Structure formats: structure tokens, C-alpha cells
Amino acid sequence: MTTLALAPAELKSIVDEVWASLLNPTPVDVDHLELDSDLVAGYVEISGGWFGRVSVETTDKGAFALASQMLDVPADDLSEADLVDAVGELANIVGGSVKSCVEGHSTLSLPAVARAELDHQLSLAMQVVSQWLEHPLRVRVLSAA
């Protein structure tokens, strides 16, 4: 069985690079995050010898703010499809980098977005929590037990 050769510090480095490339201002690190309501989670799944999920999670307002900045369009002019596109693409970019840390052959799914906590069949391997503007922003790597 192949494994994920990724340390928490490396995930942090991947996430920091994505944020620096796409978000202004850069998100700020926080120790703890409340993200229980209005959850929007973009995610991709990695399949191969290792199975896991990489998700980028924020609130509904946070997702609209992300889409607004990434598309350079006022939030009021955005559609649900834009929100799904933006959060899903962030997960895709982070997930692509995480996949490169999986030993052996694996595949990356197309991104998807959920508006509820994803199933609990996977266990949390590591996460990066931050705040962007006033919005919570969490990246999680979950692994099959």
C-alpha cells in the first residue's frame, strides 16, 4: 500500500503558496476556527494505493468573497455556479500539490462542492486553519483509516 509522504509543515507550505498566488491580502494564521454553520467545502479525492480527500472550507459569505476576488466581479453579480467554481478550483489546486506527495500512481478527481460536513468515513490527517479578511478558511487532508 502506498502512502502520503506529506508532513503538516509541507501542507502549510503548499497552502501558503496557493494563498499568496491567488488571494489578497494573504490569509492570516489562526490557532482555532469556528466553522460549524454555513459551511461550504470544495474538495477533490485522490485515489490509488492511498485514498484521501483534500478540502478547502469556508462559510457561504467567505465563498462569495473568494469568488468575487478570483473572478474580479462584485459579489452581488455572482451566481451559485461561480461560488462552486471558485471553492472547487481552490481545492483542485491544493489537491494537485498534495497528490504529488502520494507515492506510486494515483488519480485526482474533478472538484466538487458540499454545503454540509462531509462523511465521517475518513480521518483527519492534517489541516491548516486561517482567516481571510473576516472569513474562516480551512484546508483539510483526510485519509482513509
Added chain:
Amino acid sequence: MKVLIVDDSRVMRQIVTRTLRQAGYTELALVEASNGLEAFEVVQSESPDLVLSDWNMPEMNGFDLLKSLRGRGHEVPFGFVTSESTQEMRDKASSAGALFLVAKPFTPESFKEALTPVLG
């Protein structure tokens, strides 16, 4: 010069467009497609000077687009802009005729480095 941007994400097509401008390519004519099948048609109707394509897309992925183009004799310069950048994928892209593979997240500098040999 004309560049075809192929990505199923509207957000990413917008970011690629913005990054091209930031890299100094302000005079390009840009056309877009949201998957490989659509891009195949656009290559024939628009005759772009360069195709910048995502890899992982619905309908037809970027790799199959490249193979389809080359299989029909289209020699349009082709590069990948994708979130996956393993050596395996780089080798596969290169052997299929891609000129470069730029990994997401990218910078104007990484675009400039990859595109200069094609666009100047």
C-alpha cells in the same frame, strides 16, 4: 497573436487571462473553451497560435485533446496549465508533444518563462 485558454473553471480562465496580462502579454487575442471537445472545435475555427490547456477536465481532458489534435495533423503549439505536475505527467505531456507544463499555482514569472519561446 491568438491564444486559446482551455479550462473547465471560469475562475481559472479568468486568472490565466489576468496572469497573461501581468506577464506583459497585453496585446494577445484570447479565446476560451471549457473542455477538450469544445477546444478541438475552437482550434479549427479560430486557428490559435498557442493552446494553454488544463489537464483534468470533463468531456475530454487536456491530454486527450492534445492527442486528438496531433492525430488530426494539427501542430498548434500546446502547453499545459494544471494543478498536477508529477514527473510522470511532465514526461507524458512532453512525449505527446506539449511544449511545457506550468503548475498551478503559477506566477507571471512562470508564465513568462514558459511562453517566451512561443510568443516572444
